[in-house]
Amino acid sequence: MAPEEIAEAESVLQSFERRFLAARTLRSFPWQSLEEKLRDSSGPELLLNILQKTVKHPLCVKHPPSVKYVRCFLSELIRKHEAVHMEPLDELYEALAEVLMAEEPTQCHRSYLLSCHFEKVRWMESHNVCPSEIGFLCAALTPLRPIQPSGDSVTLSESTAIVSHGTTGLVTWDAALYLAEWAIENPAAFAHRTVLELGSGAGLTGLAICKTCCPSTYVFSDCHSCVLEQLRGNILLNGLSLEPDTTDPERHPGHNAHDTESPRVTVAQLDWDVVTAPELAAFRPDVIIAADVLYCPETVMSLVRVLQRLSACLKDQQAPEAYIAFTVRSPETCWLFTNELGQTGIPWEAVPHHNQKLFPYEEHLDMAILKLIL
Incomplete structure (x- = not known):
């Protein structure tokens, strides 16, 4: 995958992660960008990565959002996949089956990450990193601790x-x-x-x-x-x-x-x-x-x-x-x-x-x- 494509996929993944953890409205997600990526050969891999960064995210597992919200999100994710690929992804259906059996509590959680992938991008831009190399470096630097700020996340019961x-x-x-x-x-x-x-x-x-x-x-x-x-x-x-x-x-x-x-x-x-x-x-x-x-x-x-x-x-x-x-x-x-x-x-x-x-x-x-x- 070209560096530009890596950067674009990383951007979509980060957007899904942050919006899902914060339980933002589904219409605010970059669905159109996802649809474009799903047509690539790496589309199913991106979907699995999104699943890990949302429903399977450690913050979500420990402090889950609304059951109804998770159910609607997974249903939309499955619809986007089915519109492009004939072969189903078992992991998506298994996740949906789990949430269909869950009861809706009166309280839910929202989590906000206090560090950002885009901090790396800004740092690299300020240090004159070639734009064509940013996508590759972002992927390589993902395991590293973000530059700013120092906190990790805030989770709220609402x-x-x-x-x-x-x-x-x-x-x-x-x-x-x-x-x-x-x-x-x-x-x-x-x-x-x-x-x-x-x-x-x-x-x-x-x-x-x-x-x-x-x-x-x-x-x-x-x-x-x-x-x-x-x-x-x-x-x-x-x-x-x-x-x-x-x-x-x-x-x-x-x-x-x-x-x-x-x-x-x-x-x-x-x-x-x-x-x-x-x-x-x-x-x-x-x-x-x-x-x-x-x-x-x-x-x-x-x-x-x-x-x-x-x-x-x-x-x-x-x-x-x-x-x-x-x-x-x-x-x-x-x-x-x-x-x-x-x-x-x-x-x-x-x-x-x-x-x-x-x-x-x-x-x-x-x-x-x-x-x-x-």
């Missing part, structure tokens, strides 16, 4: 329903992925600092930061009890130690302040409408982040009020930075947010779009990150 227990915080939204990518590309913004996340939801952004950006302390927060319960579970699921719920970091002498490899992690119940300035001041954050919390005027006003309280109660320390990521669904909502920031005297600027592309999400969405100085 509800199979978008709205569950009266909240949307039990699933991961695209702006959380977008903010996590930016953080991984800009670790200095979080290294050795105390980070307070507002509206953590399922925890993807915070877990990615904890694994790749070396914060000294990370405070996840949300207001819904079911979200907090799931959030604690996801933190433990990803191998992080969880300290008791508190707003005072000094009350836990058991924490090793010299352990720079693992941040001190806490979860706090935080209702933006009732939290007091002293309670916020006790966190003493250096950085504040939030993702996908600007979905209606009511939450915009609540967020601005809590940011204003944080700004007022942290006058005795260096002004913290805040990074607010959101999907631009309504220009009116975005205008309301920036206008209210201006009314309260909180300066802001738009963060340039980043180059990191680790996570699969809808690329046509208009997403933004605002940097605020409190």
Whole structure:
């Protein structure tokens, strides 16, 4: 196989792996590229590799996605194969038979890889590697540890329903992925600092930061009890130690302040409408982040009020930075947010779009990150 063909096949394989582990919609998969590859003599081999990188992936076996999702994926994979090849692949039918017998749980898993095949491509391009050699080198370097970033993966247990227990915080939204990518590309913004996340939801952004950006302390927060319960579970699921719920970091002498490899992690119940300035001041954050919390005027006003309280109660320390990521669904909502920031005297600027592309999400969405100085 020519180097260009190797690179193309590797790209298709990586796309299937990342989208499947994250349980993205099936229509987002590169099916057309797969169909073109299936017409080659190496088509069946590519299908078997896809099976190993998806349904048979160690992360999937240990933390499976929705049974319905796996069933639909395998059915589509079989249809694509049958449309080109007369000879069936027993491995595909055996995998489908297994999932047909499985029961659907109320919780499923999504996994996000924190290292990327395309990091190798960018590294080789920056070192003037000939384009015709990139495909060959990518295949040869696959067993090697990725150059950036240092983490491995984040796995989340999520509800199979978008709205569950009266909240949307039990699933991961695209702006959380977008903010996590930016953080991984800009670790200095979080290294050795105390980070307070507002509206953590399922925890993807915070877990990615904890694994790749070396914060000294990370405070996840949300207001819904079911979200907090799931959030604690996801933190433990990803191998992080969880300290008791508190707003005072000094009350836990058991924490090793010299352990720079693992941040001190806490979860706090935080209702933006009732939290007091002293309670916020006790966190003493250096950085504040939030993702996908600007979905209606009511939450915009609540967020601005809590940011204003944080700004007022942290006058005795260096002004913290805040990074607010959101999907631009309504220009009116975005205008309301920036206008209210201006009314309260909180300066802001738009963060340039980043180059990191680790996570699969809808690329046509208009997403933004605002940097605020409190």
